[in-house]
Amino acid sequence: MTLPIASIISSAIERVQQQTVSAALVYTTHERWPLSLTQLFPSSPLRISILDSSFNPPTLAHLALANAPNPFSLPSDYDAKLLLLSVRNADKLHQEGDAALFQRAEMMSLLATRIHHNNSGSPPNIAVGLVNEPTLIAKSSALRRFLHDRLAELTSNPSYSLSIQFTFLMGFDTLERVLAPRYYPSEGEMHRMLGIFLSQQGDDARIICARRFVDGRDGEIDSLPGAKPYLETGR
Incomplete structure (x- = not known):
């Protein structure tokens, strides 16, 4: 598939910013994403890895995370992969010299190849x-x-249902924010929401984090406040 033209990216950014859609795609390797191009009946759950970053700019570290195999089901891979950019960041304000959203979407499309x-x-x-x-x-x-709406459209079946399992790929800094109570109404609410998010009975999501080495020291994930109960469940 050819890289997206400027009008596709601009239109997607506008629709997402105006919240006329819950999400938008600016690049896919084929028209059936996230379903397989070759399998008539997709596996259930449909396993999708999501690399969520500011991509300012995309780096070799992003590429390494996106290319990493699925450790939860070796030797199998994810059924689909997604590079995800939010047009609204919880922390990072646009600074002079930062790449614009349009530029980041273009660079992410190049990274996807x-x-x-x-x-x-x-x-x-x-x-x-x-x-x-x-x-x-x-x-x-x-x-x-x-994805509920997209799968209904791809299958021409409004009632089509498929279990979806997200695995979020991230660096250590992002994991610290995921486990920071300041991003939730309260610490108790944080654990309630994460409990649902990471529970097999809830959203059945998973998190994979790259370790961070600073000055020769390993940033240990189990040292993060609040991480222990989710480490114990293997999530």
Whole structure:
């Protein structure tokens, strides 16, 4: 598929900013994303990895995360992959010299062409998407609404239902924000929301975090306040 033209990106940014859609795609490797191009009946749950970042700019670290295999179901890969950019950031305000949203979407589309599918012989199943939500759980909810509508459209079946399992890929700094009570109404509400988000009986989501090495020291995930109960459940 050719890279998206300027009008596609501009229109997607505008629709997401105006919240006329819960999410928008600006690039896909084929028209059936997130479904497979070759499988008539997709697996359930449909396993989608999501690399959510500000992509200012996309880096080799982003590429390494996106290309990493699925450790929850080795040797199998994810069924689909998504690079996700929010037009509304919870922390980072636009600074002079930062790439514009339009430029980031273009660079993410270029990055998507470097992402491979770890299942031998399977064609890539990658997309670049936009949302207008600042927090992880809100982004997940917006994507679920969007994918419900997209799957209904792809299958020409308004009642089509498929279990979807998100795995969010992130760096250590992002994980710190996920476990920070300041992004939630209260600490108790944070644990309630994360409990649903990461529970098999709830949203059935997972988080994979790259370790951070600073001055030769390893940033230990289990040292993060609030991380222990989710580490114990393997989520």
